[in-house]
Every structure is written in structure tokens, then in C-alpha cells.
Amino acid sequence: MSVTLDYVPQLRARGYRMTSQRMAILRVLHHFGGHLSPTQVYEQARKQLPNLTExxxxRTLEFLAEHGLARSAHMGNGHLVYEIAQHEHHHLICRNCGNTVEVKHSLLKTMYQKLESSSGYKLTDSHLTFFGLCSDCK
Amino acid sequence: MSVTLDYVPQLRARGYRMTSQRMAILRVLHHFGGHLSPTQVYEQARKQLPNLTExxxxRTLEFLAEHGLARSAHMGNGHLVYEIAQHEHHHLICRNCGNTVEVKHSLLKTMYQKLESSSGYKLTDSHLTFFGLCSDCK
DNA sequence: CATGCTATTGCAAGAAGTTGCAATAAGGAA
DNA sequence: TTCCTTATTGCAACTTCTTGCAATAGCATG
Structure with missing residues (x-):
């Protein structure tokens, strides 16, 4: 049990608290692995914590993303999904069949650097979603 | 008047129609130039067309984006905004102060090509939103 | 210019996401 | 262990966005 307990010190160090709600939600994300919509997270987590609210x-998903324990990604048309924070990666989604491919961050590294030096910005978030047509659909 | 009329043949050729609603919305996007949320578009366009509905x-904004007359972009946390389709560009937004910078597509061209050849996808949409800290905030 | 096909709209109901505020409960300190 | 501070939650009301369906209105055709 309790991958979730590993996160406690990270939170406490910054003045935040570990609650049963956060644990349940982290457990859902961790166990499922992939992308989940807020509603899906709600339905799963409610099994453990019946009086959890949407x-x-x-709020928790946004909080987790903001503090690096989860990542948010834009899917299809402007809806956010979340997954547990692990390796940095991006997504490539087929507009036609919806098929999704992971893209390693290393492929974009040079571009990130170019962007930082030309704009003066320090890029923080690092999840991008690209849309296109997969080899079958194009 | 009627930049909007220029779009008529584009639509007809594909079997779509030009309507007063589409004209009003295109006019709003064209006149304003920058990003507008669906609600902002609604409020502006309603001045011309009082019984327009949200x-x-x-639906129209999604339609225009799908057919290349407008572009959609993800802002802040998962909300879509729209602008008239013009030159290809991307955005860089400061997480702290919200300041927004345009990024020329040419800067990302090499990366797009790398991405296409390594994935087999043909990239279609070409608007990305990057988040970071601007030179003042970092 | 009248007709017919069907793309497009408006309406109404519902789903998804947000906000303010008072009540609750982590967890540090006594 | 108990107390106290305040981060976090739940509730309720609200805004934003979506969907199905019947009515409307572009526009091609005769």
C-alpha cells in the first residue's frame, strides 16, 4: 500500500496537508496510469470515499498538477485530462481515429531551448498535445 | 464592408452555407483581431444579431476552426479561445503575470518535421500554447 | 421566381466546471 | 493528549458548454 504516503513530505514541506481525498485521488491516478477526465477520477475515487464531491x-486535480504530482493535458476539443506525473512526454493525437501516441520530451528539447533564448521566457510546463493524421488515416 | 463575403465561395465549394450568424461571428473575429472566448464572441455578435444563441x-466557432477560417487556442487552464485565421503562430503565456507573446511558426518548423518523420503522423493543426515565466517574473 | 433538399439554427434540458463561504479536520505546539 | 491555527472540504448557487430534435432558411435546380 501507499505509494501515496510517499507524497506526504513533499506536501508538508510546502505547508500543505495530506488528506483522505488527496490520497484517494492520487491512488486512482497511480493505479490507472493513463489519462483520466475529472469525472472519471470522481467516479473511481468515490468508491473509496463515498462522500467525496466533484x-x-x-480542485484537487488542479492542485496536484500545480505542484507537480500530476500532469494535465488538453485532449480533443479543449477538455483537460489528468495523469500521474511520471516521465516527461507529449501526445500526438489522430484527428480522424483518435489514436494517441506518446512523444518523448527529448525530441523537443532543442526547440524548447530555441524558444527560451528567443523569448526570454523560462518554460515551466512541459506537456504539449499535437494533432494530426496517423499513418493509417492520412 | 464584407470581408466576410470573401469566405462564401470557400464554404459553398464544400457544400456549406453562409448564414447571417456566420457572417456576424466572422465579422467580430475579424474586427477584433485577437483572442476571444466564446462568451465574448457571443456578446459582440449579438449586437448585430440580437436573437443569436450561445x-x-x-457550434459556429468550432465549425470555423475545423474549416480553417478561425483558429482555436488553449489558454490558461483548459479554456478555448478563438481568433480569425491569419499567419501561423503559437503562444507563450506567463504563468505568473499572464503576459502573452506570439511565437513564429518558423521557429518550430524543424521540430515539426522531426516529429512527423519519427511518428509517421501528418501534423495538421498548428497552434500550440506554451507556459512559462516571462523575463520579468522569473 | 417557385420548389425542394438539407445544412443550420433555436430551444430546452442536461452535463461539466467554477466560486464564495461556513464547517471540518490536518498536524504543529503546549 | 488537548488545543489552536488555518488548509481543505462540502454545499449550494451559478456559469459555461453540449446534445437531440423540430423548425427555419440557404441556395441549386427547373
């Missing part, structure tokens, strides 16, 4: 799920 | 605005 409000809390939305 | 439903239609949402």
Missing part, C-alpha cells in the same frame, strides 16, 4: 476532485 | 456561437 468540486473537491476538480 | 449554442450557435459554440
Amino acid at each position: 468540486t473537491t476532485v476538480y | 449554442t450557435t456561437v459554440y
